Amino acid sequence: MIIVTGAAGFIGSCLVSKLNDEGYFDLILVDDFSDPGQNKNFEGKRYSKLVDREDFIEWIRSNHLHIQFIFHLGARTDTTEFDYEVLNRLNLEYTKQVWNACVEFGLPLVYASSAATYGLGEEGYEDDENKLDRLKPLNPYGESKNEFDKWALTQERKPYFWVGLKFFNVYGPNEYHKDRMASVIFHTYRNIKETGKMKLFQSHRPDFKDGEQMRDFVYVKDVTEVLYFFMHHRKDSGIYNLGSGKARTFYDLASATFRSAELQPDITFIPTPEDIREKYQYFTEAKMDKLWSIGYHKPFHTLEEGVDDYVRNYLIPGKYL
Structure with missing residues (x-):
């Protein structure tokens, strides 16, 4: 089984289409499925089960032996959201739970970070993990994403393969x-x-x-190609830019x-x-050398x-x- 969180959303639903096109149908779609407008995004797609995001961590514990890969793309993505409690709960603490479950059960993980972490670009737009502490996001959303990136790098226990992708303007x-x-x-x-x-x-x-x-x-079809690449690459863990x-x-x-x-x-x-x-x-402007250096060469x-x-x-x- 392949897990896609945020599967009713923009990038998540496009990834489900990409996986279907590549012959993957045993998909577990995770999201808050209460918005009928979003649910249109996965109509007509092939998958095995819908799991509510509130039940997902417990669901992993019961089904981890059957999981092949986790794409954690679900998040509160509104850059004008100033409720820190909401962003802390959905973007930071929830992602920590997904990460820890991947560590516990030996599962590979790709999660969504954001170019919002770069702020005004005072430190440039190079995906240099040594610069995370110096970045100055412009809003709480960007802060929540940068806080998780920093947390991930400081963990002694990490998934055997993990990648954080800093999406630019998709x-x-x-x-x-x-x-x-x-x-x-x-x-x-x-x-x-x-x-x-x-x-x-x-x-x-x-x-x-x-x-x-x-x-x-960056066009979403290019984004899903990179996500698919990492599902098969499974080495060179770290944080990468994903822009054009x-x-x-x-x-x-x-x-x-x-x-x-x-x-x-x-x-x-x-x-x-x-x-x-x-x-x-x-x-x-994303500096993309890091992705090219590990063997991704498809043109955008x-x-x-x-x-x-x-x-x-x-x-x-x-x-x-």
Whole structure:
């Protein structure tokens, strides 16, 4: 059996599709399945059982002999969440329980970290484990992810194979339920459909023009390829970046979305809200050398390729992956 937590969510459900495509059907899907909107993400997929996240740790104890691999992708991912108790419970303490169960029963683990741990990038974007103590996340979500990464590295007892993946700006199908936390591509397409236009944040720094703030956008299909790689690699444990390795502007992203919808770009700019202006990231770019160095060589989608596939094959027809 292969476990996928967060299986009703964006990346988790796309991973379930990837595993099905590769012939894996004995899957245990773990999540809070109370949101009907999210549950559409795994409709039509093949799996063995749904397990509520509150029952999962005990379920491992009863079924560990049959588990081959655990992908722990479930988390509270709202970067505007300021309830530390919620983030501590779901992102930190829960992941510690999963980790300890993997140690106890000899199970391999891949878990989701985040590029939010890098903050404004004062220390750069290199997945150097020696720098974790110096990182300055901009929000409680990023703090919760960095705290777990630091905790994992200090443990004397670790799973025989484990990887933490720092996801950068992931986009793609199955994010319909994410509302404000969905990708800018999703919001651009929705705005184009409703108004024919898109509004991006102005720049409030002299070294960046409006719309030229940059992010490392990575297509979810590339993310699931890397997850699948680690399921078979099972060596070189540690913390890795997972982005495209190339920063692109929000203007590039919005323009590509217009083109994929076969429309001329109509992009205007609005002030960045003052409550996030001081903590707004103007640049992120994953350093990917560490992943390449252990033998991963599949090319990633360019921004234009990923956006085109997403818009034409999923957003326009309203399909799920």
